[in-house]
Structure formats: structure tokens, C-alpha cells
Amino acid sequence: MSGARQFTDRADAGDRLGETLRDRGVDADIVLAIPRGGLPLGRAVADALEAPLDVVVAKKIGAPGNPEYAVGAVASDGSVWRNERAIGGTRTDEGYFEERRKIEAENARRKAERYRGGRPAPDLAGKTVVVVDDGVATGSTLRACLSKLERSDADRIVLAVPVGPPGTIADLEAQVDEVVCLETPAGFRGVGQFYANFTQVSDEEAMAYLER
The missing domain is CATH 3.40.50.2020 (Rossmann fold)
Structure with missing residues (x-):
């Protein structure tokens, strides 16, 4: 292109x-x-x-002090993707990552529920x-x-x-x-x-x- x-x-x-x-x-x-x-x-x-x-729905897990830089992301059911290079480069510790994972998974879950308007998730x-x-x-x-x-x-x-x-x-x-x-x-x-x-x-x- x-x-x-x-x-x-x-x-x-x-x-x-x-x-x-x-x-x-x-x-x-x-x-x-x-x-x-x-x-x-x-x-x-x-x-x-x-x-x-x-x-x-998924939500980004931002780096410490730089929330726009993704060290990972988590879906509404807790499924997570880790950006190992970014985790190492930002010295993100596991405690921080796990805390943010839980918070953003809940945010993703709520967003999915809001978008569905009460409809169940599809099988x-x-x-x-x-x-x-x-x-x-x-x-x-x-x-x-x-x-x-x-x-x-x-x-x-x-x-x-x-x-x-x-x-x-x-x-x-x-x-x-x-x-x-x-x-x-x-x-x-x-x-x-x-x-x-x-x-x-x-x-x-x-x-x-x-x-x-």
C-alpha cells in the first residue's frame, strides 16, 4: 500500500x-x-x-507511571496477555501487574455488560x-x-x-x-x-x- x-x-x-x-x-x-x-x-x-x-471486551494494563504504555491487557473473563518486553523494560513488578489485572478485568466485565444491556454473553x-x-x-x-x-x-x-x-x-x-x-x-x-x-x-x- x-x-x-x-x-x-x-x-x-x-x-x-x-x-x-x-x-x-x-x-x-x-x-x-x-x-x-x-x-x-x-x-x-x-x-x-x-x-x-x-x-x-478487553482493557489495557498500563505501565507504572505511564498508563498509555501497555505492559499487557486483560479480557472481561480475566484472560490476560503479557507484553514481556514492556514488563522488563519498565521494571513492572508482579504485584503491580496482578493488581492492575484484577481492576481492568472488572472494568472490562462491566463494559461488556453495559454494552449488552442485560443480554447474556453468547455461547x-x-x-x-x-x-x-x-x-x-x-x-x-x-x-x-x-x-x-x-x-x-x-x-x-x-x-x-x-x-x-x-x-x-x-x-x-x-x-x-x-x-x-x-x-x-x-x-x-x-x-x-x-x-x-x-x-x-x-x-x-x-x-x-x-x-x-
Whole structure:
């Protein structure tokens, strides 16, 4: 891919993802979007594949004194991904990591419950699950979400994202059955550079995609 702004907005990226998945013959039982930014794409993909839409939620575990730098991430059921390089580089001790893991797992659980509005979490056993996000950079929260799904007894897990750096996408291919990524640019700096419109998605807007 030669330049930035390959997608008009998240809806455009979702439409393209849905078309590609359909062309590849992916037969999804359910689509799980990662809120908030993944839900506009998840809605488009779910509609294209004629599958129900739900969410999978994880929260970043920030480094001591630098919460924006992920030393790991944890999903709503406690499934955790550890960034060992970042843990070592920031000298994050195990006591701190475990404390933050518990806090962020509870935050993720509450967020998932709020988004579902009282609906039970879907049973994924034996199903083909398509996981959608608006792009991947380091993939910390995504990796925690995939760790959760690995424990769900799903029959097949397909990751679908519009854009991500080649190295991260290659790493994620080892964690799922199939990765569908429309663009893997060598000059990747951030997901937003590939969208003409990458405005933040509010909780209210994101939850509305689940109600359609």
C-alpha cells in the first residue's frame, strides 16, 4: 500500500471487510466487535455475513507511571496477555501487574455488560467466530480478546481487520485460524493515518450498532 487514507471512514472499511469475507466464503455464526471503534465495522460485517453481532471486551494494563504504555491487557473473563518486553523494560513488578489485572478485568466485565444491556454473553462453543476491529497497531487488547476466545470452545476463530503492520499481523496469525487483513503497509505509524475520517466513536453510538 503506497499511501495513507485508504478508507473513507469506519463504515467504508467495514463494507470492504464484509465483502472480502463473503468472497472468501467465510460462514460466520457470530461476529464479535471490539468496542468502541470496532462496532461500526462489526455492524457492516455482520450484515454482509447475515450473522448476529456482539462484543468482546478487553482493557489495557498500563505501565507504572505511564498508563498509555501497555505492559499487557486483560479480557472481561480475566484472560490476560503479557507484553514481556514492556514488563522488563519498565521494571513492572508482579504485584503491580496482578493488581492492575484484577481492576481492568472488572472494568472490562462491566463494559461488556453495559454494552449488552442485560443480554447474556453468547455461547461460542462449536461456532465460527469472526472478530472485528477498526485496525491493529500493537494489538494488546486484541490479543487479550483472542486469549478469551481460545478458551471459549469456538470451533473456528477468524480475525478481520482493515489494516495492520506486517509484523503484528504475522504474530496474530499464530493465535487464530485465519486472518483477513486488507492492507499490511510497511510504513505503518498508526491506524488513524489510513482513514480520511477517524473521529472517536462514543459509547452511545457504539451501542446503537448492537441494537440494529
